[in-house]
Amino acid sequence: xxxxxxxxxxxxxxxxxxxxxxxxxxxxxxxxxxxxxxxxxxxxxxxxxxxxxxxxxxxxxxxxxxxxxxxxxxxxxxxxxxxxxxxxxxxxxxxxxxxxxxxxxxxxxxxxxxxxxxxxxxxxxxxxxxxxxxxxxxxxxxxxxxxxxxxxxxxxxxxxxxxxxxxxxxxxxxxxxxxxxxxxxxxxxxxxxxxxxxxxxxxxxxxxxxxxxxxxxxxxxxxxxxxxxxxxxxxxxxxxxxxxxxxxxxxxxxxxxxxxxxxxxxxxxxxxxxxxxxxxxxxxxxxxxxxxxxxxxxxxxxxxxxxxxxxxxxxxxxxxxxxxxxxxxxxxxxxxxxxxxxxxxxxxxxxxxxxxxxxxxxxxxxxxxxxxxxxxxxxxxxxxxxxxxxxxxxxxxxxxxxxxxxxxxxxxxxxxxxxxxxxxxxxxxxxxxxxxxxxxxxxxxxxxxxxxxxxxxxxxxxxxxxxxxxxxxxxxxxxxxxxxxxxxxxxxxxxxxxxxxxxxxxxxxxxxxxxxxxxxxxxxxxxxxxxxxxxxxxxxxx
Ligand SMILES: [Zn+2]
Numbered sequence: 001x002x003x004x005x006x007x008x009x010x011x012x013x014x015x016x017x018x019x020x021x022x023x024x025x026x027x028x029x030x031x032x033x034x035x036x037x038x039x040x041x042x043x044x045x046x047x048x049x050x051x052x053x054x055x056x057x058x059x060x061x062x063x064x065x066x067x068x069x070x071x072x073x074x075x076x077x078x079x080x081x082x083x084x085x086x087x088x089x090x091x092x093x094x095x096x097x098x099x100x101x102x103x104x105x106x107x108x109x110x111x112x113x114x115x116x117x118x119x120x121x122x123x124x125x126x127x128x129x130x131x132x133x134x135x136x137x138x139x140x141x142x143x144x145x146x147x148x149x150x151x152x153x154x155x156x157x158x159x160x161x162x163x164x165x166x167x168x169x170x171x172x173x174x175x176x177x178x179x180x181x182x183x184x185x186x187x188x189x190x191x192x193x194x195x196x197x198x199x200x201x202x203x204x205x206x207x208x209x210x211x212x213x214x215x216x217x218x219x220x221x222x223x224x225x226x227x228x229x230x231x232x233x234x235x236x237x238x239x240x241x242x243x244x245x246x247x248x249x250x251x252x253x254x255x256x257x258x259x260x261x262x263x264x265x266x267x268x269x270x271x272x273x274x275x276x277x278x279x280x281x282x283x284x285x286x287x288x289x290x291x292x293x294x295x296x297x298x299x300x301x302x303x304x305x306x307x308x309x310x311x312x313x314x315x316x317x318x319x320x321x322x323x324x325x326x327x328x329x330x331x332x333x334x335x336x337x338x339x340x341x342x343x344x345x346x347x348x349x350x351x352x353x354x355x356x357x358x359x360x361x362x363x364x365x366x367x368x369x370x371x372x373x374x375x376x377x378x379x380x381x382x383x384x385x386x387x388x389x390x391x392x393x394x395x396x397x398x399x400x401x402x403x404x405x406x407x408x409x410x411x412x413x414x415x416x417x418x419x420x421x422x423x424x425x426x427x428x429x430x431x432x433x434x435x436x437x438x439x440x441x442x443x444x445x446x447x448x449x450x451x452x453x454x455x456x457x458x459x460x461x462x463x464x465x466x467x468x469x470x471x472x473x474x475x476x477x478x479x480x481x482x483x484x485x486x487x488x489x490x491x492x493x494x495x496x497x498x499x500x501x502x503x504x505x506x507x508x509x510x511x512x513x514x515x516x517x518x519x520x521x522x523x524x525x526x527x528x529x530x531x532x533x534x535x536x537x538x539x540x541x542x
Contacts, residue, residue, distance in 0.1 A: 001172045001463040003179070003206075003428075007031065007041035009457040010434040012210055013062035014041045017181070017430070018051070021172050024147040027054040028166060028181050028206075032065025032096070038434060042458035042472075049074030053146035056081035057183025058163035059088035059247070065096055068123035071131045080146050082154055083137035084162025084290035088247060090132045091282040097125045102503050140164070140293060155197035158186030159406050160248050161287055161294055165197060175464045178202035180424075184210070184431065185408040185416055189219070191255045192287070192309065194296045196408065198419035204463060205424040207417070209432035209454075211409040212440030220402045223256050227265035229362055229399060234268040234333040238360030238396070243348045243375060245341040246280035249366055251287045252404055253337055254310045255299070261312065268333065272314040276324050276347050277339040281317045284310055321511050328354045341367045343374035353387045359395040366401045388505065410440070414448065425466055429454040 001021050007014035014033035019026045025046055033041060044051070048070050056079055057063055067079065067089070081089070104121035111119055138144055143153045149171045154164035166181040180202040188195045199205070233240045244250050257273055260266055275281055287310055291303055302309045318324050324347050327336060336355075338348040352374070355361040369375035377385055378398050385392055408416060417427075427450050429437050437454035444450040455461070458472040509531075516527060 003461045003463055005455045005457055005459045008431040009455055010437045011038045012431055015063045021170055022149045025051045026147045026150055027051050029057055029063045030067045030070050031063040032061050034062055039457055051075050053077040054079045055166050058160055059085045059092055061096055064089050068127035068131045072123050072127045078136040079134045080136045082162040082164055084294050086135040086137045087286045093128045095279050097128045156194045157183050158193050158196040159184040177463045179204040181206045182208050184208050187405050187408055191252045192295055192299050199416055201420050201422045203425045206428045206430055209429045209440045210407045212432050213436045215411050216405055216409045223259050226256050227260045229364055230266050233362040236360035239355050240335045241351050241355050241363045242337050242366050243341050243343045244337055244366040246277045246339045247283040250280040250337050251284055251310055258312055272316055272334040273312050274316050274327050274336045276318045278319050281319055342369050349387050353392055356396050357393045361396040363396050364399045364401050367403055427452040
């Protein structure tokens with residue numbers, strides 16, 4: 001009965017753990033390492049084909065993103081998760097596969113010119129098709145046995161729709177042990193979602209600690225803040241642009257806007273709300289399809305009264321590029337929700353291009369803006385920015401909405417631990433940055449009396465004997481090397497992102513051309529000339 005720590009150990013992405021029981025293997029999460037990756041995930045101790053089943057805590061890519069690769073490499077067991085997570089993963093993994101494929105295509109082209117072999121994507125849409133067939137949706141509190149000797153049930157983690165705390169009863173030989181894996185733990189009082197379920201008494205707890213070193217600011221009234229912005233912007237005849245993540249944040253915004261209308265908090269009521277992101281549209285549909293058992297009492301009350309909490313009278317969902325373009329023709333004040341949340345990719349850039357220069361418009365940043373992104377430049381007060389190759393003057397008002405964090409903070413994590421009086425035999429901290437894991441561990445030991453460790457990837461624990469079999473220690477020199485590598489990988493990330501933007505614009509140009517089918521001869525001549533000039537300028541083979 002062994003627990004292998006594979007990933008999200010002393011870092012916040014690449015969540016992956018492996019349990020060995022009765023010579024069978026059960027994986028807990030299979031996430032992708034994203035962004036500024038500090039430590040490598042440890043390789044799996046067995047080939048993918050030897051893993052018998054997977055339990056997936058929730059749909060975020062840093063917990064689910066490598067499932068198609070696992071399937072590509074030979075995994076053929078079941079992937080147990082909640083129905084909402086299965087539905088969300090279906091669309092999010094497809095989106096991820098598209099990114100992997102275009103990324104590999106670009107790298108291949110470059111490699112070919114350098115006489116190097118083709119670069120293959122980590123996985124393809126076909127791998128995703130094979131992965132979603134393996135999903136085995138279960139309800140919260142339903143007990144299932146993914147491998148012999150392990151009985152599991154999920155409880156609501158309150159982090160995103162369908163997120164689960166995984167409770168395991170493990171039997172091997174004469175030994176019985178219990179383990180609770182939190183996945184990501186949610187914040188309390190989040191819109192739509194239930195609060196995280198209380199902790200149950202288990203031998204072992206494996207807990208995330210993303211915010212183990214800090215507490216969220218005092219919550220503001222999000223609904224009133226948004227209503228004020230709408231009133232101020234609409235009074236000037238401008239638009240309110242909200243860059244936001246497609247899954248979670250977009251639906252929260254819809255939920256707030258519905259409440260604003262219901263409480264009559266805006267003077268001008270005839271505004272249209274546009275959701276302009278195909279992924280956000282899909283995610284909103286999944287939120288609407290998965291209500292019972294997932295929504296909190298307040299949202300369920302609306303449903304019982306016959307209201308869809310995410311539906312608005314003037315809501316327009318745009319999927320095609322034409323729908324998206326048509327938004328710019330709307331001359332009446334409107335709200336535009338579009339991805340990406342940090343403004344560095346996706347359709348939001350077109351809306352910023354069309355609205356940033358207008359002094360009657362407002363851009364409300366709805367989440368964390370990472371260094372180097374367009375969102376951060378706007379947040380820092382840039383007077384001019386370059387969007388899609390064009391210099392745009394920033395005349396619009398830029399506001400930061402207070403974050404509705406999807407993670408419990410330090411107080412929330414400790415509160416959750418203490419919802420059960422009996423302390424676990426041992427607490428493992430995962431999914432926190434290096435220094436956070438260490439400081440939170442020391443605090444829980446010193447101030448709360450927990451037996452707690454924060455293992456590094458590659459460590460292995462014997463759950464029967466309650467002892468480490470292998471305890472990996474970080475070495476300073478490796479860390480230094482990792483920093484260099486991560487600087488390189490963040491440079492690569494930025495470059496890759498630019499390429500993806502270019503591919504997207506290329507598609508837009510193709511679509512634009514088709515709309516000129518019936519244009520006049522002169523117009524066609526000019527357009528053709530411009531496109532030819534552009535190609536000549538960039539085609540180095542000519
Ligand atoms: Zn998450």
